[in-house]
Amino acid sequence: MKMVISGKGGSGKSTVAALLAEFLAEQNREVLVVDADESNPGLYRMLGFGNPPLTLMDLLGGKTEVRKKLRERIRKEGREELGLFEKHRISPEDLPGEYVARRGNLSLVVVGKILQAREGCACPMGVVAREFLKRLEFPSGGIILVDTEAGVEHFGRGLETAVDGVLAVVDPSLEAVALAERIRDLATGSGARFAGVVLNRITPETEGILEEEIHRRNLPVIGRFYLRPEFTAALLRGEKLPLSGEVREELVRILQGLQSGLL
Numbered sequence: 001m002k003m004v005i006s007g008k009g010g011s012g013k014s015t016v017a018a019l020l021a022e023f024l025a026e027q028n029r030e031v032l033v034v035d036a037d038e039s040n041p042g043l044y045r046m047l048g049f050g051n052p053p054l055t056l057m058d059l060l061g062g063k064t065e066v067r068k069k070l071r072e073r074i075r076k077e078g079r080e081e082l083g084l085f086e087k088h089r090i091s092p093e094d095l096p097g098e099y100v101a102r103r104g105n106l107s108l109v110v111v112g113k114i115l116q117a118r119e120g121c122a123c124p125m126g127v128v129a130r131e132f133l134k135r136l137e138f139p140s141g142g143i144i145l146v147d148t149e150a151g152v153e154h155f156g157r158g159l160e161t162a163v164d165g166v167l168a169v170v171d172p173s174l175e176a177v178a179l180a181e182r183i184r185d186l187a188t189g190s191g192a193r194f195a196g197v198v199l200n201r202i203t204p205e206t207e208g209i210l211e212e213e214i215h216r217r218n219l220p221v222i223g224r225f226y227l228r229p230e231f232t233a234a235l236l237r238g239e240k241l242p243l244s245g246e247v248r249e250e251l252v253r254i255l256q257g258l259q260s261g262l263l
C-alpha cells in the first residue's frame, strides 16, 4: 500500500508519518518512508536515524542533470513521463546502500532538498518523486508512507496518481479543515482514494469545534492525536517520537481506517 500524507503547513504530517512508521515497524511490517518534502530536512531524525541518506536527486546526478534529462525527453517524445530511472520496476534493494537509511524493517528514502539560494523551482523533484513512486515495488503487506511539503502543490505534479491513497492531517484551524476538503477533492478528482482525516494537536477545548467543522464537510475522521508536549519535546531534542499505550491504540484505529478507506 502506498499512502501520501498531506495537509496544511505544520499540521503534523511528518509527525503522523513518523508515528505510523515506527508503530508498523514494531509490528514487524516492512515500512518505507519516502520523504518528498523539498524544504524541511529533519524527517530522518523523527524516525530515529542519525544521518539522512543521500537523495534520489543525488542518485540521478543532481538537479541540473535531472532538468536536462527532462527537457531532452519532452523534446524527443513530447512527454516527461518515462525514462528518468533505468529500471521499470524499482525495489528499495536496487538502490545503492547510501541512498536508503535502514533500521530493522523501517527504511527511509529522501527525494531531494532545496539547498541553495536561487536554485530554481522544485518541480524536477516532484517529477522524480512521482516517477519513483510509480515504479516502486514493495513486498506485499509492506507499507509506503510519503511525507509531503505543506499545501497541495504535489497534486499539481500528479503525486497522487502514483499511490493508492491520500491521508489528510488537520490541526485545529479552519485553514487546515478547508485544505483537507481541497485535498479530498483533488485526490478523488484524479482517481486516487481519499483515506480520511487525522485530527492532530487537539485539546478538550478545540476537539468538539473541529469535529463539527469536519463533519459539516463530510470528511471521514480516522484518528485523533491530542496536543502532546512529549512529542514537541522529543522533536525539539532531535529524538524519535515516544509511543505510549494511548498513542498505540490510536495508531491501530488509524490503520483500520486506512484499510477500510482503501480496500
Ligand SMILES: Nc1ncnc2c1ncn2[C@@H]1O[C@H](COP(=O)(O)OP(=O)(O)OP(=O)(O)O)[C@@H](O)[C@H]1O
Pocket (backbone or CB within 6 Å): 007, 008, 009, 010, 011, 012, 013, 014, 015, 016, 037, 040, 148, 149, 150, 200, 201, 202, 225, 226, 227, 228, 229, 230, 231, 232, 233, 235, 236
Ligand atoms: N500531537 C502533537 N502534540 C504536540 N506537538 C505536536 C503534535 N504534532 C506535531 N507537533 C509539533 O508540531 C510541529 C509541526 O509538526 P510536523 O513537523 O509534524 O508538521 P508538518 O505538517 O510535517 O510540518 P511541515 O508542513 O513544516 O512539514 C512539530 O514541532 C511537532 O513537534
Ligand SMILES: [Mg+2]
Pocket (backbone or CB within 6 Å): 013, 014, 015, 037, 040, 147, 148
Ligand atoms: Mg513535515
